[in-house]
Amino acid sequence: MMDHAPESAHFRRLEDHVFLAERGGPPPLNVGLILGEDAAVLIDPGPAGGDHTALLAAVRELSSAELIVVNTHGHPDHVGANDFLRRQGVHRILAHADAGVETATDLVAAEPVTLPLGGGVEVVLEHLGRGHTQGDLVVGVRAEGSTGVMFCGDLVREGDDPEFHDSYPKEWVRALGRLWSMAGSYSRFVPGHGHEVDADFIASMRRRMQQGYNVSSQAIRESVNDATKAIPIVPYGPGESRELITRLRGR
Ligand SMILES: [Zn+2]
Structure with missing residues (x-):
């Protein structure tokens, strides 16, 4: 008998070439895996702690x-x-140039980057403007017979409030609009945390964030010293409402 069970890592199939695993938490992180004939893409491998050997296996x-x-x-x-994956021989790690990922080897900026994985499977990395952070990427998967799967990172949050602590709320609303407008090419959207969503969810998340932005901005204009009075009317829980106001007031 072992003292503690090793972390199990299980990828379930979303589509022919697209897999999803959950790691860590709560709330667990969604880890994506896209398989082509020549290359495979692993999206957001997870936190530093944990059994990465099981993930890689x-x-x-x-x-x-x-x-x-x-x-x-x-x-x-x-x-x-x-870090662990680099030591295990992964020699390409892509992130946005402003994401502050020290382990990244390839930086993505304004221009989308397409990775052909072989066998007609393609992954497209795109920056939709600042949002959840200053360096978010969405990762779209295109393949024959696929309805299109989009990995959204924390730009989209299901089951909990979005996280505003180092966000750009006004631009985030715009980025969600851009993401929603991609619904013609992608029908499935996987958030960084929480369950898969559809385009309607993105639209309602955008509306709510616009409303949150509007009432927070108005409260800041009307009472600069105590805008936190607006917390009850911001459409999020008290913690994230406070973060949203703090983020807007500081700018
Ligand atoms: Zn995040």
Whole structure:
């Protein structure tokens, strides 16, 4: 008998070439895996702690192709495992230039980057402007017969409030509008945390954030010294409402 069970890593299939695993938490992180014939992309491998050997073994059970890591942004619960993977021979890690990911080898800026993975599978990395952080990427998967899966990182949050602490709320609303407008090419949206959502969810998240931005901005204009009085009318829980106001007031 072992003292503690090792972390299990299980990828479930979303579509032919697209897999999803949950790591850590609560709330657990969504880790994406896209398989082509020549290369595989692992999206947000997870925090620094945890059993990365199990994660890598689960990837290798599905594919022995070259492994490329993509980070949706620089928060530690998404990028902490990069280090381990580099030591295990992963030599390409892509992140946005402003995401502050020290382990990244390839930086993405304004221009979208397409990674052809072989066998007609393609992954497109795109920066929709600042939002959850100053360096968010969304990661779209295109393949024959696929309805299009989009990995949204923490730009989209299901099951809990969005996290505003180092966000750009006004630009985030705009980024969600851009994401929603991609619904013609992508029908499935996977948030950084929480369950898969559809385009309607993105639209309602955008509306709510616009409303939160409006009431917070108005409260700041009307009472600069105590805008936190607006917390009850901001459409989020008290913690994130306070973060939103703090973020807007500081700018
Ligand atoms: Zn985050």
